[in-house]
Amino acid sequence: MFWTKNKGDKKAGTTIIGLVHSGKAAIGTDFDEAKKQGDEVGLVKSCPDFLIGFTGLCQATSIAENFVHKLDTREDFEETCREICQDWQTDEALCQIPGKLVALGRDCAYIITAGKADKVETGIVAIGPGEEYALAAIRAILAQPDVAESVEEIVKRAFKVAAGVCVLVNSNANIVSLN
Amino acid sequence: MNSSNSGAFHGTTIIGMRLNGKAAIAGDGQVTFNEMVFKAGAKKIRKFDDFDVLVGFAGGAADGLALLQRFEEKLSEHHGNIPRAAVELAKDWRTDRYLRRLEAMLVVVSLENCFVISGTGDVVEPDDGICVIGSGAGYALAAARAILSSKNPPTDPAVIVRKSLEIAADICIYTNNKISVISL
Numbered sequence: 001m002f003w004t005k006n007k008g009d010k011k012a013g014t015t016i017i018g019l020v021h022s023g024k025a026a027i028g029t030d031f032d033e034a035k036k037q038g039d040e041v042g043l044v045k046s047c048p049d050f051l052i053g054f055t056g057l058c059q060a061t062s063i064a065e066n067f068v069h070k071l072d073t074r075e076d077f078e079e080t081c082r083e084i085c086q087d088w089q090t091d092e093a094l095c096q097i098p099g100k101l102v103a104l105g106r107d108c109a110y111i112i113t114a115g116k117a118d119k120v121e122t123g124i125v126a127i128g129p130g131e132e133y134a135l136a137a138i139r140a141i142l143a144q145p146d147v148a149e150s151v152e153e154i155v156k157r158a159f160k161v162a163a164g165v166c167v168l169v170n171s172n173a174n175i176v177s178l179n
Numbered sequence: 180m181n182s183s184n185s186g187a188f189h190g191t192t193i194i195g196m197r198l199n200g201k202a203a204i205a206g207d208g209q210v211t212f213n214e215m216v217f218k219a220g221a222k223k224i225r226k227f228d229d230f231d232v233l234v235g236f237a238g239g240a241a242d243g244l245a246l247l248q249r250f251e252e253k254l255s256e257h258h259g260n261i262p263r264a265a266v267e268l269a270k271d272w273r274t275d276r277y278l279r280r281l282e283a284m285l286v287v288v289s290l291e292n293c294f295v296i297s298g299t300g301d302v303v304e305p306d307d308g309i310c311v312i313g314s315g316a317g318y319a320l321a322a323a324r325a326i327l328s329s330k331n332p333p334t335d336p337a338v339i340v341r342k343s344l345e346i347a348a349d350i351c352i353y354t355n356n357k358i359s360v361i362s363l
Contacts, residue, residue: 132350136318137325139346144329161324165317 014042015128015169016053017158018104019138019151025104026151027051028159028175030130042128046176047072049105055128056099067101077103081110081117089115100127106178130162130169137161152177190353191223192315193235194323194343195288197308198336201362202288204233205340207315207348208357210240219357226361227251230259231289233361237313238283238298246283246298261292265302272300286310290363315344315351322346337362 031042236243281298
């Protein structure tokens with residue numbers, strides 16, 4: 001083995017990378033219908049004031065749509081994120097569904113699972129098999145002295161790097177942004 | 180190195196890089212024993228002055244030093260021919276049945292070559308001149324590649340390896356921020 005990664009926790013599936021930086025946000029997924037493994041899907045969606053990413057079983061896509069609808073109709077973004085995670089844990093139908101939801105506003109980022117809504121202070125969210133590499137890549141890019149690129153380009157580059165390091169990541173990402 | 184050998188010293192990140200006719204290696208200083216930080220300022224990288232070679236090791240300390248010493252012996256045997264010394268070292272593991280598996284890995288960087296050598300007898304020369312080993316290897320590799328893919332990347336490999344290791348130290352709990360860098 002080249003480096004230590006416990007084979008046991010290898011997560012096959014979709015990678016989602018999102019970034020909130022200086023009032024702008026972008027999110028992307030490497031999900032490819034033609035190459036999908038198992039039942040997992042990844043989707044990203046752009047709404048007027050926020051971005052949503054979801055990975056999980058394909059039966060659960062309707063749930064993601066529900067979340068989007070809920071976020072769309074509420075005023076307070078952060079409050080809604082917390083509400084969603086509670087619903088996900090307590091609602092009988094929803095709690096059966098594994099998956100992860102990412103919600104990006106203009107100045108905050110959340111990773112939401114059943115019963116847990118984590119605010120990501122750095123604004124860099126990455127979930128799925130290439131998460132660590134994407135995280136390291138974005139940190140490295142942002143640490144460069146002159147970052148002239150748009151958040152969308154940074155996310156795109158992070159996918160390229162993650163795909164170069166991890167075989168489970170596909171470098172053709174579908175990216176949406178909030179300007 | 181492998182987290183399954185509980186009780187062994189493990190966790191470290193070493194990154195070596197060859198770029199624009201220069202070479203640099205960086206290592207962190209943390210020695211971890213199970214869940215305990217045993218030492219924070221260890222030196223895991225060396226320079227073999229006689230041969231202009233930079234080396235770093237990760238894994239068991241005694242095994243790492245044994246591997247270093249064997250590599251140095253092979254280097255003098257083959258008059259500083261690094262690829263030859265690396266392959267001969269790996270060959271020893273195959274043919275000498277008294278040599279045990281050493282739970283350590285080496286990074287070897289010179290101006291012309293760079294190799295990752297493991298105590299189980301693997302020799303790998305990375306395509307892009309970036310050698311990484313240890314628990315934070317993936318993070319350091321991703322960071323270094325991200326830096327290199329930017330529009331005006333630093334030309335000095337010492338700057339890149341230090342920055343990459345800082346990022347790996349921020350993410351990996353077995354890697355700390357006491358970074359030492361040696362360059363050629």
